[in-house]
Amino acid sequence: MRILFVCLGNICRSPTAEGVFRRRLEEAGLAEVVTVDSCGTGGWHIGKAPDARAQAAARGRGVDLSSLRARQLDAEDFVRFDYLLAMDDDNLASLEALRPADCDAQVGLLLDFAGEAGRAVPDPYYGGEQGFDEVLDLVERAADGLIDHLRQRLECER
Ligand code: 4NP
16 A cells, blocks of 8 residues: 655655655554655655754654655656645645546545645744644544554555
């Protein structure tokens, strides 16, 4: 199972989701069967490490984002991934616009898995540091729901 987290720049929200979720998968013993990645719908920050504020906030919760590098969404991602999970409605609209007609992947909002259908992970880029902690709170909630969902799906496929 392959999961792609998608935001605008791939330097704040989606790398945070990638780092948090990768650690949750390891804790759940699912790291061998579920792979994760992240990307941005925009290309301004290609090749850059996550924003220093995102790295510091994640480090505060024991998650190291330093090795991640930004990349832009690619048409192949609709084939390579089973889930493409957007942080907000703009990111979701960008995904829907590029989604091929025969795409089997599930495309939606990350927080649908937090039991908060339709809610966005707010963009923290132009705000203060507390925005990065809010991103972590939301992403951690969604990670729990996504792990439960994947466990059920893997159980059904067994
Ligand atoms: P992200 O945050 O989409 O969570 O990575 C942003 C990063 C950069 C910009 C906007 C949002 N930007 O406009 O450069």
